[in-house]
Amino acid sequence: MYDVAVIGAGVTGAMIARGLAKYDAKVCILEKANDVATGATRANSAIVHAGFDAKEGSLKAKLNVEGSKMMKKVTDELGVKYKNNGSLVIGFNDEDRKTIEELKKRGDANGVEGLRVIDAAELRELEPNISENATCALYAPTGAIVCPYDLTIAAVGNAMDNGVELKLNFKVTGIEKDGSDYVIKSENEQIKAHYVINAAGLFADDIAKMVGDDSFSINPRRGEYILLDKECGGLVSHTIFRTPSKMGKGILVSPTVDGNLLTGPTSVDIADKEDNTTTSEGFAHIIKEASENLKAVPFGKTITSFCGLRATGSTGDFIINSPKAGFINAAGIESPGLSASPAIAEYVIGLLKEQGFNAAQKDSFNPVRRSAHYFKDASVEEKNEIIKKNPAFGRIVCRCEIVTEGEILEAIHTNPKATDLDGVKRRTRSGMGRCQSGFCSPYIVEILSRELGIPYECVTKSGGESYINVGKTKEAE
Amino acid sequence: MDLVIIGGGPAGMSAAIAAYESGIRDMVILERDESLGGILQQCIHNGFGLHKFGEELTGPEYAWRYEKKVRELNIPVKLGTMVLDITEDKVITATNPEDGIFTIEAKAIILAMGCRERSKGALNIAGSRPAGIYSAGTAQKYVNMKGYMPGKNVVILGSGDIGLIMARRMTLEGAKVHAVCELMPYSGGLARNIEQCLNDFGIPLKLSHTVVEIHGKERVTGVTIAKVDENRKPILETKEYIPCDTLLLSVGLIPENELSKSAGISLSTITSGADVDQDRQTSIPGIFACGNVLHVHDLVDFVSEEAEIAGKSAALYIQNGKENTCSIALETDGKIRYTVPQRITENKDVKVYFRVADVFKNVKINVYSGENVVFSKRKQKVAPGEMESILLKKEMLEGAEKLTFKLEEA
Ligand SMILES: Cc1cc2nc3c(=O)[nH]c(=O)nc-3n(C[C@H](O)[C@H](O)[C@H](O)COP(=O)(O)OP(=O)(O)OC[C@H]3O[C@@H](n4cnc5c(N)ncnc54)[C@H](O)[C@@H]3O)c2cc1C
Numbered sequence: 107m108y109d110v111a112v113i114g115a116g117v118t119g120a121m122i123a124r125g126l127a128k129y130d131a132k133v134c135i136l137e138k139a140n141d142v143a144t145g146a147t148r149a150n151s152a153i154v155h156a157g158f159d160a161k162e163g164s165l166k167a168k169l170n171v172e173g174s175k176m177m178k179k180v181t182d183e184l185g186v187k188y189k190n191n192g193s194l195v196i197g198f199n200d201e202d203r204k205t206i207e208e209l210k211k212r213g214d215a216n217g218v219e220g221l222r223v224i225d226a227a228e229l230r231e232l233e234p235n236i237s238e239n240a241t242c243a244l245y246a247p248t249g250a251i252v253c254p255y256d257l258t259i260a261a262v263g264n265a266m267d268n269g270v271e272l273k274l275n276f277k278v279t280g281i282e283k284d285g286s287d288y289v290i291k292s293e294n295e296q297i298k299a300h301y302v303i304n305a306a307g308l309f310a311d312d313i314a315k316m317v318g319d320d321s322f323s324i325n326p327r328r329g330e331y332i333l334l335d336k337e338c339g340g341l342v343s344h345t346i347f348r349t350p351s352k353m354g355k356g357i358l359v360s361p362t363v364d365g366n367l368l369t370g371p372t373s374v375d376i377a378d379k380e381d382n383t384t385t386s387e388g389f390a391h392i393i394k395e396a397s398e399n400l401k402a403v404p405f406g407k408t409i410t411s412f413c414g415l416r417a418t419g420s421t422g423d424f425i426i427n428s429p430k431a432g433f434i435n436a437a438g439i440e441s442p443g444l445s446a447s448p449a450i451a452e453y454v455i456g457l458l459k460e461q462g463f464n465a466a467q468k469d470s471f472n473p474v475r476r477s478a479h480y481f482k483d484a485s486v487e488e489k490n491e492i493i494k495k496n497p498a499f500g501r502i503v504c505r506c507e508i509v510t511e512g513e514i515l516e517a518i519h520t521n522p523k524a525t526d527l528d529g530v531k532r533r534t535r536s537g538m539g540r541c542q543s544g545f546c547s548p549y550i551v552e553i554l555s556r557e558l559g560i561p562y563e564c565v566t567k568s569g570g571e572s573y574i575n576v577g578k579t580k581e582a583e
Numbered sequence: 584m585d586l587v588i589i590g591g592g593p594a595g596m597s598a599a600i601a602a603y604e605s606g607i608r609d610m611v612i613l614e615r616d617e618s619l620g621g622i623l624q625q626c627i628h629n630g631f632g633l634h635k636f637g638e639e640l641t642g643p644e645y646a647w648r649y650e651k652k653v654r655e656l657n658i659p660v661k662l663g664t665m666v667l668d669i670t671e672d673k674v675i676t677a678t679n680p681e682d683g684i685f686t687i688e689a690k691a692i693i694l695a696m697g698c699r700e701r702s703k704g705a706l707n708i709a710g711s712r713p714a715g716i717y718s719a720g721t722a723q724k725y726v727n728m729k730g731y732m733p734g735k736n737v738v739i740l741g742s743g744d745i746g747l748i749m750a751r752r753m754t755l756e757g758a759k760v761h762a763v764c765e766l767m768p769y770s771g772g773l774a775r776n777i778e779q780c781l782n783d784f785g786i787p788l789k790l791s792h793t794v795v796e797i798h799g800k801e802r803v804t805g806v807t808i809a810k811v812d813e814n815r816k817p818i819l820e821t822k823e824y825i826p827c828d829t830l831l832l833s834v835g836l837i838p839e840n841e842l843s844k845s846a847g848i849s850l851s852t853i854t855s856g857a858d859v860d861q862d863r864q865t866s867i868p869g870i871f872a873c874g875n876v877l878h879v880h881d882l883v884d885f886v887s888e889e890a891e892i893a894g895k896s897a898a899l900y901i902q903n904g905k906e907n908t909c910s911i912a913l914e915t916d917g918k919i920r921y922t923v924p925q926r927i928t929e930n931k932d933v934k935v936y937f938r939v940a941d942v943f944k945n946v947k948i949n950v951y952s953g954e955n956v957v958f959s960k961r962k963q964k965v966a967p968g969e970m971e972s973i974l975l976k977k978e979m980l981e982g983a984e985k986l987t988f989k990l991e992e993a
Contacts, residue, residue, distance in 0.1 A: 332707065386709045386795065386817075410704035412712065490683035497680030502615060502665035506841075542702035544718045548729055563731055567714035572801040574714055575731040576828065579756050582730025 108132045109465065110458070111290055111299035113278050113313055115142035117254055118439050119305035120261035121451035127268035131465035134297065135262065135270065136290065138277035140569025141529045142522050143258035145307040147444070149331065149382070149414030151371060152254050152362055153345055155442040156193060156246035158213025158221060165424045167216045170442040173449035174248060180448050181252060184260035185477020187363035193249030193345040194233065196240040196399065202349035206244045213246070220247040235341050235400050249345055253363050254444050255532045256478065259522060264475040266521035275569070281316040288432065301432045301463060303454060308379045308417045310437035319429035324438060326379045327416040329371030330388035335407040335540055339365040346399050357395035359403065364535065369396040369403065371414065382413045409540050416440040426450065428457050478533055481513055504546040506539025514550060518557045525558060527551065528568040547574070584687050585901050586610040587675055589666050589842065590695035592621020594874025596649035597887040598693045601894025603656050607901060612658065613677055615665040619653065620646035621697055622720070623883065625727045628748055634884035645883060669846045671867055691869045691897040694843060694857070695890065698875040700745070701835040710796040715803030719745040719833040726752060734829025738806050739763040740794045742770035744881060746833020751780035761825050764792040764808050766815055769942045771968045773881055793817060794830065803828050836879045846870065853921040854878040861924045861933040862896035863889065864905065871897050878923050881970055885936070911983050918943065918990035930980055936972045937988060939965045947993045948973060952983040961993050
């Protein structure tokens with residue numbers, strides 16, 4: 107019996123669970139995938155928006171601005187990479203300038219600090235590689251970047267270290283009422299909880315329907331990206347947006363906290379909530395628009411491309427409410443959901459209290475989690491101390507991103523534990539470099555097999571049937 | 584320390600032996616793997632050593648000849664050691680489990696880090712990202728080193744040599760290789776590999792074809808291939824779906840020069856390797872490069888040959904310093920893509936290696952010094968997959984400032 111069950115281990119569910127870990131309550135997270143952060147949280151623009159996009163008075167605007175103000179403290183506590191790099195919305199003509207001035211007004215109304223419309227000369231000073239055709243920009247000094255899965259993994263890890271349980275491969279298939287409690291079922295398990303929080307991303311409408319709430323629907327919208335080598339990460343220092351138009355927000359170009367250059371996303375409504383495929387039209391669109399933003403974008407240095415699905419809610423705003431006693435929706439969390447996530451968590455816990463949740467705060471709560479990057483960030487002397495104690499930190503497994511066996515072992519043994527190749531990758535960056543795991547994956551498969559005590563051929567890329575190998579060779583049999 | 588060799592593959596070992604034989608003793612080979620031999624360890628097929636030893640060896644056998652010599656000579660080797668950084672002043676930072684992170688100041692360095700395979704990411708193939716997509720070399724590692732099969736129904740994109748070798752290897756292991764698709768109208772692999780690895784097994788080589796989409800959620804379930812036009816754009820009407828569980832990529836090799844970049848060595852935009860003189864000295868005096876880190880070779884025999892030059896020259900540099908007696912730039916006409924070396928700084932006989940940009944028949948390789956042809960050689964056929972070489976005699980260099988390599992009609 108749990109006090110609270112959180113469905114979904116994306117950034118929304120993770121931040122809510124961490125928020126709940128402060129209370130003397132029994133909390134669990136139910137996640138259908140083999141790992142946390144596999145939904146929209148895995149593939150997005152990774153931007154902590156300043157908060158000038160959303161309409162005045164909307165929940166999106168309020169929680170975006172609040173969340174972005176909280177993000178620095180949260181990432182410090184969780185040891186997550188965060189950079190306040192500032193953002194620029196660039197304009198190419200008078201019409202763009204008008205829109206930019208409107209954006210500034212809206213941002214001011216939303217409570218965004220420091221917004222300024224700047225001219226071409228200042229823009230060029232800030233970003234020497236910006237397109238010659240850009241004539242003005244909206245400068246938002248509070249804009250920032252963060253690694254969304256790093257944040258989510260750390261938040262879940264911190265929640266777990268403070269007593270929250272994580273159940274992976276638990277796909278909620280039905281919810282029933284049992285007195286004042288909820289019985290939450292998966293195909294082969296069921297749990298009971300007093301309160302349920304629906305943070306199921308794209309599938310939040312399906313979950314809501316399970317308790318009889320069909321007041322909204324969630325529609326998938328595809329967003330494709332192209333990621334470039336770290337060699338290109340210095341091309342711009344700010345996040346560069348285009349001026350939004352009837353056609354949407356357009357393609358942005360941004361450095362990532364890990365030093366790559368990210369371009370995207372496209373924006374196309376699709377029907378299938380699980381269709382995260384990329385398209386050649388998408389690539390062409392990204393390449394065209396990104397190339398208009400800067401003097402040149404070296405797409406020859408592409409290291410990977412990917413697609414994320416926005417959970418676009420039918421109301422146009424975040425859908426955070428309590429349609430039934432003890433049941434709370436945190437749905438329609440599309441952009442700026444990542445930026446807003448710390449504030450969404452507080453807001454949801456507020457609603458939970460309105461529903462009667464009255465657990466006391468516990469003194470033992472420790473908000474601090476050791477950074478997953480502590481070894482990388484250490485000085486040479488510190489590193490040598492660590493290697494002396496554990497020689498695995500002297501052994502490099504991923505040569506492109508310089509990841510040691512020690513870091514991989516910690517990813518497998520630290521909450522929330524990695525159990526597949528992608529899980530190790532998201533925690534350590536192994537395989538995210540220019541060779542895209544060509545060299546290191548056979549070793550990491552070996553380490554996973556050894557540490558998890560499973561046969562080599564049973565190691566998967568991302569759970570389910572995603573086997574890396576299908577059997578032994580004739581000779582080895 | 585006198586000499587540090589980075590990389591213990593065939594290039595690093597040959598260079599070390601050559602330096603030893605030229606009198607260098609204070610030296611070490613740093614190798615990130617747990618054993619010497621580099622990529623040859625997983626190349627268990629035949630075909631190595633025909634030029635060098637006059638016999639057909641497997642990769643590990645070829646490597647062993649050098650490893651044995653390294654051991655006999657007691658050349659120090661540090662295995663499991665990854666070099667993290669080198670500086671212009673030849674300070675090397677490396678790490679391993681025993682020593683932790685350490686630095687070495689070297690009088691000379693030989694770069695022999697090899698190359699890596701171009702990854703899928705670089706190709707922007709549409710579709711999903713399931714398990715079952717590997718570079719051919721990674722698949723080779725699973726099969727030959729780990730004893731596991733990465734898949735049973737295979738499509739290969741790219742006809743580089745490793746892809747061709749793996750087509751045969753996977754077939755022999757009981758997998759079905761449905762096709763090898765090559766974007767270009769010709770293969771980038773050796774003619775003998777096409778014969779022995781594809782034709783002998785009835786595996787179709789689809790020239791001017793590419794993979795346009797990958798299907799499958801968890802594991803690959805198929806790929807869509809299509810013919811491409813002369814601009815290498817897919818012709819959508821020719822789309823064809825092939826069910827498979829594995830896509831192997833053999834779409835090119837890239838010299839691994841991240842360390843060279845951190846040292847500030849100037850690199851050729853064509854080879855992605857260092858720009859070198861006839862002694863394989865890079866733009867930084869005392870830093871030499873050889874093997875696949877310099878330019879991608881198709882035969883290991885030439886790697887060894889090149890590494891010996893680098894080893895001897897490094898020894899000479901340590902003992903006497905190296906003096907330039909001339910300065911000749913080697914240039915190409917585009918039909919010849921590049922030469923190694925790219926410049927000549929000493930008046931002596933120099934063997935020049937080069938690759939062509941396309942398949943050409945009945946041509947002459949002409950080397951011009953100004954208006955004069957100083958060297959000319961006829962060839963029936965040249966192809967990008969096969970490296971060519973010519974010997975420039977000392978006399979031909981006399982008075983030259985620039986030598987231009989051209990491919991002209993015979
Ligand atoms: C292309 C794109 C770009 C974006 N860019 C930005 C940006 O730059 N800045 C920003 O602030 N925001 C951005 N966002 C929005 C942000 O990514 C999302 O708001 C955020 O990640 C949503 O997190 P979530 O936890 O709500 O959803 P998700 O991350 O999708 O998590 C939902 C989880 O629920 C699980 N689940 C679903 N159904 C069930 C079930 N039945 N049982 C158990 N578990 C279930 C899923 O497996 C998943 O793990 C972007 C989004 C996209 C797609």
